[in-house]
Amino acid sequence: MHVYLFTLPVAMAKLKLYYDLMSQPSRAVYIFLKVNNIPFEAIQIAIRNGEHRKPTYTKITLFQQVPVIDDDGFILTESVAILQYICMKYKLAEHWYPLATPETHARVQEYLNWQHANIRFHGTMLFRILFRLPQETKQPVNKAEAEDCRERNKAVVRHLDQYFLKDKNFLCGREISIADLLAVCELMQLHVVDEVNIVHQNDRVREWFSRVKDRLGSAFDAGHKIVYKVHDLYKSTLKSEIARL
Template sequence: MPLRLYYDLMSQPSRAVYMFLRLNKVPFEARPVALRKGEHFGEEYKKINPFSLVPVIDDNGFKLTESIAIVKYLIQQRGLPHHWYPTNSPKRLARVEEYLNWYHVNTRLPSAMLIQHLLIIPKTTGKPVNHAAAEKFRQRVATMVTQLEGYFLKDRKYLAGDEISIADIFGACELMQLNACHEHGLYESSTIVKAWMERVKKDTNPHFDEAHQMTYRTHDIYKQIAAKL
């Protein structure tokens, strides 16, 4: 049975796993799960992932429900290039892990919550934008960008060194979410972070653009959406 990927490209972690599989030419059976339709809450999907989240892989009966665990597993199970997750170098590996441990609260949470408050919560509840809450997370994103510039990208081309790793894929997918609501100026204000993002896009295209088509479309129509919220 081929590797199955359950995903929705509205999900940042789904995009990271999808891109990773495409980049490494890992064949997989695509199993889209429409979050906007609530398919992840259905009883059939709960048999696949009781947490009702995406992405998930099913590798011939072996299921994994966390995106970072998924890519680490595939790198080792499929013998993929070490630069993604350098188990052959303790120090380089530690740098990748350093960012991935930092990422959840410092990159993913504020970026995701800013978009939640600007778009997803108002759209799903019909309530107006809570601008005070949005501004709180906007400031947290700004702080995160300063920290990326001053620590993770200081004297480095990529978040964990001079070669692209899974840290860069996960980080870039989170920042790209900001484009959907025209908040990309938060990271583009840093020439260092902006250059890193452009480097990651170049290294991962055409798969980067493929995975972010929905993000680009939302960016193009966001003003129309925002006017109705």
């Protein structure tokens, strides 16, 4: 009599993503998971309601920020680290986070380091000046600060054009990478406050933006559904209300 021993396959724990789609880095990770068909449990953390400060979330991350992933007990913060981890853990296409070619890898790393004090900082500041501060303080927009910030964002777009893109289809080479994904999510923050013309005025950056959006497909719109709604609300109501302050 033969006895056959076998074990049933153990289901892999689904990746958990803690996110808020008003957060640029959250959108990048959310879109990336969808584009690459990686199953995940989406757990929304509404920053506007202070959910990131609740004790239950603080147990997950002391930083009280989004995005955060929990991959079967492995907790990771910071969008750049999360995207890099996903690329390597799930063995995604090399173009997303190039490792084999030192020069291309270095270009992606260059952008990832450059972005924080440039595209992210200045885009967030314009959003804050035109949207958040007037709502929080009930004070009118500081027009001088807003115009100065617009000029800084225009400079960022010029740098994308003249340094990163030049004659390439994407920021760091011939193929899309996580640098392009992070960049478009940052620039979409300008769309919320009806300032995306800063991007559209530059032909090469406008074409690149459209190219990246096409490559991301339906995941792009899924990740920006809240941005579209807030933009429509801002343009139809909030912009005029803020102007009357």
